[in-house]
Amino acid sequence: MLSVVMHKIQTVFQHQEMQKTLGWMHTLPEMAELDVLIETRQQLAKIEFDNIHQAKLQIDLILEIDRNTYRYAKKETYKYLTILKINKKLEASIYNAAYLYYRQLFVSYTQFLTCYEAQNNVFVSEDKINLILCRLLNAAFAMAKWRYFDDQPAPAGMWSTVHKVIRLAENLAIMNKNLFLYSFHRKETSIATLLKQGFMMDTLHKGNYSRLQIQLTEQVLKAWATNPLILNKYRQDKVQFFINLEDDKGPERIRAVEKYAEYRFWKTTRIVDKIEAYLCAVDTQKPLTEFGLDKIAPPSVVLKLFKKLRAEWCVEGFERQRRKEPRLKNSKLLNVSFGLPDICARLENMRKSLDLEAFKAPPSLDDDQIKFDLKLAQQRRNKFIPKPTQSHLGSENWWMVDESSGGFAVDLGKEINHWVEPGQLVGYTTTDDKTTLMIAEIKSVRKQANGTYRAGLEFIGSHGVSMKVAHNNPEKSTEAQFGYFVEDGTLNFDALNAFDGILLKNTNRHAGKNTLILPRNEYKRGSEYVIQVNGQDKLVQVGVLQMKQREWVGVELPA
Structure with a gap:
């Protein structure tokens, strides 16, 4: 009885406190x-x-x-x-x-x-x-x-x-x-x-x-x-x-x-x-x-x-993006990178390697002078150009088992990383061509009867260009990993919260069109972006949304 009375008194006080x-x-x-x-x-x-x-x-x-x-x-x-x-x-x-x-x-x-x-x-x-x-x-x-x-x-x-x-x-x-x-x-x-x-x-x-x-x-x-x-x-x-x-x-x-x-x-x-x-x-x-x-x-x-x-x-007749041509058996080792930051860092390293190759002297030039210029250029590059941020995920090797012009399949073994799932973006090189990074999307991951995993991937494009991208909007705010808004700062490119992007001149899905791949949390329909390629700033407005996944999007850029 006493407990009932105390509960009623407590309820009255709580109601009064809530009203205040x-x-x-x-x-x-x-x-x-x-x-x-x-x-x-x-x-x-x-x-x-x-x-x-x-x-x-x-x-x-x-x-x-x-x-x-x-x-x-x-x-x-x-x-x-x-x-x-x-x-x-x-x-x-x-x-x-x-x-x-x-x-x-x-x-x-x-x-x-x-x-x-x-x-x-x-x-x-x-x-x-x-x-x-x-x-x-x-x-x-x-x-x-x-x-x-x-x-x-x-x-x-x-x-x-x-x-x-x-x-x-x-x-x-x-x-x-x-x-x-x-x-x-x-x-x-x-x-x-x-x-x-x-x-x-x-x-x-x-x-x-x-x-x-x-x-x-x-x-x-x-x-x-x-x-x-x-x-x-x-x-x-x-x-x-x-x-x-x-x-x-x-x-x-x-x-x-x-x-x-x-x-x-x-x-x-x-x-x-x-x-x-x-x-x-x-x-x-x-x-x-x-x-x-x-x-x-x-x-x-x-x-x-x-x-x-x-x-x-639809319940029946759901059409997946099936391959339109049969795949041919082909055994090949792939070196794979995952995620935009890691792919962009790898593209940038490849570009630097190609720049160094371009400095190689023809037979008629003075070899000593070329070596001196090369060392001087490398010293200036290391001093003034910030080093790309490397992803903690790194690279791993996959074994290709079959391929066509539009995609391929790989064997992943009996244990796979948590990030290997449909919709993820990967970049890879082959043993035949280590200087070209191919871009692909994981379409499916299945566990086979023998306990090993096999993934199907769709080829997106190659010869991509790594670039820094920033919003051309001082009031633009984006949501961080845990859902809080972060202001991007001023319009000065160096002060902007720039992020990584990949420019593809020609993709397997959209032939003859420029495609910009960027993080989905940085995408806003009809936005203007400042892109920086080889130190050159350019203002662009994104067009049609071509590809859309949980973590990244591909948008059309004007030619």
């Missing part, structure tokens, strides 16, 4: 939506989780702040999608305010989750922990969506937190327990529903989708992707995507399933069938009211999007 803490929210209606998000983010950053008893009060604050700021964030999203692109400054202000708000909200929920998991003896009701986990997922996928708007993947660490939510929800058996995410919502949701919606959104990050198409896809998923099952067992021909709970990565198309791996699967049959039915109804000029998308977008806009989603999500 939330006093700043009474001033929000007088502020602009953009300022509301900035102020709310700053207030969220002040909340700390020192112990679980304090955390139970703090999470109530976060839930209340989240609920009250929901409509402000929605209004800013609408403004961002409809704003004229000529107002770049306002566009950047909205993006930074909205993204940083969702990121701080995600961090606040994640801090509570960490505290909750560390205190096994703390009781939080099942309904409340279900609400907290749903709000956490909602903040995570909203944060990721703003990254997709900017042609960037989800921030580092997000998927690891999502995987923790999956495991906790499975342990508590609340994966498919429905609830109202906010009290003013009319439709219930669940952890499984939010997961499937977030998973399917992330499958688009390699495609070329506009902001409106990304937002429209989210609305379609909210209408159609309901009450799914998140499966932990693979069912052949029943599921098309999976997510690996042991990696900080999003969902992928199923190529092969490793035994005993921590995978989760979900079906896409229902939503793909609805897309097919919608396209069929448009072709036959039947009414579209039954699909419930009338208030979302005009049929012409939905039609254009669904044609892209059908190819992306």
Whole structure:
């Protein structure tokens, strides 16, 4: 009896304390939506989780702040999608305010989750922990969506937190327990529903989708992707995507399933069938009211999007980028480098070697004079030219087993490095030609029946030029590895936060076009860059996006 009375007294005091803490929210209606998000983010950053008893009060604050700021964030999203692109400054202000708000909200929920998991003896009701986990997922996928708007993947660490939510929800058996995410919502949701919606959104990050198409896809998923099952067992021909709970990565198309791996699967049959039915109804000029998308977008806009989603999500007849010609058996040793910094450093070293070869004297010249000039030039080079930064990953040798003009396969042995995975960029030389660095992309990595790994690679190009690239925008900010913005400084090239890039004059995929390969976190659609080749500065504006992976992109440059 005494404990019940003490609990009620404590609840009253906690409620009064929370009302005092939330006093700043009474001033929000007088502020602009953009300022509301900035102020709310700053207030969220002040909340700390020192112990679980304090955390139970703090999470109530976060839930209340989240609920009250929901409509402000929605209004800013609408403004961002409809704003004229000529107002770049306002566009950047909205993006930074909205993204940083969702990121701080995600961090606040994640801090509570960490505290909750560390205190096994703390009781939080099942309904409340279900609400907290749903709000956490909602903040995570909203944060990721703003990254997709900017042609960037989800921030580092997000998927690891999502995987923790999956495991906790499975342990508590609340994966498919429905609830109202906010009290003013009319439709219930669940952890499984939010997961499937977030998973399917992330499958688009390699495609070329506009902001409106990304937002429209989210609305379609909210209408159609309901009450799914998140499966932990693979069912052949029943599921098309999976997510690996042991990696900080999003969902992928199923190529092969490793035994005993921590995978989760979900079906896409229902939503793909609805897309097919919608396209069929448009072709036959039947009414579209039954699909419930009338208030979302005009049929012409939905039609254009669904044609892209059908190819992306199709259950049957999914066409991979198959090689168009057979590969011929060919045994060859390759010396491989991984990642843009290491590839660029290797290209630069090759260029220096070729420069030295060019200084070789013809028979008619004085050999002693040539040697003296060569030593002098080398001394000046070492003194004034900074040495390239070497990657810690270094190089390794792979054994080619077959090849064609468009690609090749290699044997990797029974153990492979963690970075060997589809989508990674590599540079390699062969024993036949050690002076030419070839650029390729890993397309697949499979474990064979004998326990060895084999990788398939697509050839991109050769004779690349290493260069330093910088943004021609003093207000440009990029996200570092852990998701915080870093200002790039002034327009002086030496002071800019320059990064490595590769210029290819002619690629296997886009013949006759110049392609610039750069880190994906440095890419922004339509941006201007200052490139530096052999000490010469040149201002260029990137064109069509040709290639897109989690860590790098290839963009067209004007001739």
